[in-house]
Amino acid sequence: MSLIKLLAIDLGASSGRVMQAIYDGHSLQLSEVHRFKNEPVNLNDGLYWNLLHLFGEIKQGIKKAxxxxxxxxxxxxxxxxxxxxxxxxxxxxxxxxxxxxxxRMGRYEESFYNAISKKELFQKTGVQPATINTVLQIYSDLQEKPQLRNIVQRVLFIPDLINYLLSGVLSNEYTIASTSGLLDIFTQDFSEEVFERLDIPRKWFTTPTKNGEVLRQLSPRITQELKVDPFDVIAGAGHDTAAAVLAIPYEHEKGTVFISCGTWSLVGTESDEPVVTDEAFASGLTNEGCFDGKYRLLQNTTGMWIIQELQRDWRLQGEEVGFGEMVTLAEEVTDNQTWIHPNDPVFASPGEMETKIKEWCKVSGQKVPQTKGQIVRVVLESLALTYLETITQLEQLTKHEMTTVQMVGGGIQNKLLCQLTADFTGRTVITGPIEASALGNILSQLLTLGVISS
Structure with missing residues (x-):
């Protein structure tokens, strides 16, 4: 077959890339075409994504490719x-x-959970109740801006929105919708009961597309602007973790835990059926959708976010400390006996991360880290301990022994984190691919186009 080129727009919570893959019928060559920052903007006490900036960068990437x-x-x-x-x-x-x-969501949690309890929401949607979930975000919007009921015609998740800007087609994709807390976990369609209980307009969403769908060709306006030939816009694996899991080269799927390492760490395993037992709810585990219709039973845990925020703090203080240097400094610390809970809400908001870590350690009665190396070591060891806790929970719920950990994503470039994960969990750790989300994105396109069958 002749060479074909496929593009993956891979947006994370701190950076974005346009990647290209060249497929010759036997192998893929994946390379980065364009990289750019993605940082939320604080405006009038609200935190927003600069979508116009992101879309401009995406167009630059298409032009380069x-x-x-x-x-x-x-x-x-x-x-x-x-x-x-x-x-x-x-x-x-x-x-x-x-x-x-x-x-904004914290102001409305009480009335939200009066309308539907946390346990009910989990049993119906499979998604662990959390402040960040779409369902609570939209509920909060409607409390603050009731006029939205008369103005809004459609709601699109971020990949749906970019697909729409590229193609002009309005659609909701399944894997990204599965993170929302709005889907019925069993029917894999939006839950009429959840919408009714929370008084959210159901008409804002359409039945999710599954297993990939060619939406339309690139908008004529964009082809003319960029002077490119038209090509298909595909709703593939819209959620980056679903894409990453699609790219994992499993040896023994049932005995393997995946850890997708980025700003967040997603620790989980694939399952043919959703798990919505009382034990799963109590463990804080959540169910999200796979590209092939299976489920990902996982824990959303803080990942490299704390490290990224430490780097940003030090930069604001006039010190540029690269990730490599942070690892080197942490490797020199061999006597750490201090840990934090990375998922504590205090670490979720940006700013003053070093101060938050020191205060947390002080309040919990532990030795307070002083040097940069000690602080980074505390964070990385704490992440590894969190991984161990989740793996233990997954073993108890699935009744499968998890002997292997497959780590993927940009965070695995931190070799110390990978080694600590092996040391703390006592499991065999396999790393790669680094570009798991982009690779899974490409694979979902090849599957949708029928170029490959599995």
């Missing part, structure tokens, strides 16, 4: 979960999408 003689066959988008945008009757964006780290 079109410069050689190999035609682009298709493009697809994967992003972080839960966030979304409102469109009006003209299909226009009402305002920039909120970031899940915005604090």
């Amino acid at each position: 079109s410069k050689d003689s190999i035609p682009i066959r298709s493009i697809s988008v994967d992003t972080w979960g839960v966030d979304y945008a409102y469109l009006d009757q003209n299909g226009d964006l009402l305002y920039q999408p909120h970031c899940y780290r915005d604090n």
Whole structure:
């Protein structure tokens, strides 16, 4: 077969890339075309994603990828979960999408859980109740801005929104919708009961597309602007973790835990059926959708976010400390006996991360880390301990012994974290691919196009 080129827009909560894959019928060559920052913007006490900036960067990436003689066959988008945008009757964006780290949801949690309890929500949607979930975000929006009921025509998750801007087609994709707390976990469609109980308009969403769908070709306006030939826009594996899991080269799926390491760490295993038992609820585990219709039973845990925030803090203080240097400093610390709970809400908001860590250690009666190396070591060991806790919970719930840990994503470039994970969990750790989300994105396109069958 002739060479084909596929593009993956891979957006994380701290950076974005446009990746290209060249497929010759036997193998894929994956390379980065364009990379850019993704940082939320604080505006009038609200935290928003700068979508216009992101879309401009995406177009730059498409332009760069079109410069050689190999035609682009298709493009697809994967992003972080839960966030979304409102469109009006003209299909226009009402305002920039909120970031899940915005604090508005805390004001409405009490009335939200009076309408539907945490346990009920978990049993119906399979999603562990959390402040960041789409369902609570939208409920909060409606409390603050009731006029949205009369203005909003459609709600799109972030990958759906970018697909729409590229193709003009309005759709909701299954894997990203499965993070929302709005889907019925068993029917894999939006839950009429959840919408009714929370008084959220059901008409804002359409039945999710599954297993990939060619939406339409790239918008004529964009092809003219970028001077590129038209190609297919595909709703593939829209959630970055679903894409990453699709790319995992399992040896023994039932005995393997995956850890997708990025700003978040997603620790879980694949399951043919959702797990919504009392034990799963008490363990804090959640069920999300796979590209093939299976489920991911997992724990959403804080990942490299704390490390990223430490780096940002030190930069603001005039010290540029690279990730490699942070690892080197942490490796020199061999006597650490201090740990934090990375999932404590105090670490979820940006800013003053070093101070938060020191205060947490002080309040918990532990030795307070002083040097940069000690602080980073505390964070990395704490992440590894969190992984161990989740693996133990997964073994108890699935009745399968988890002997192998498959670590993927950008976070595995931190070799110390990978080694600590092996040391603390006592499991065999296999690393790679680093670009798991982008690779899974590409694979979902090849499957959708029928170029490959599995």
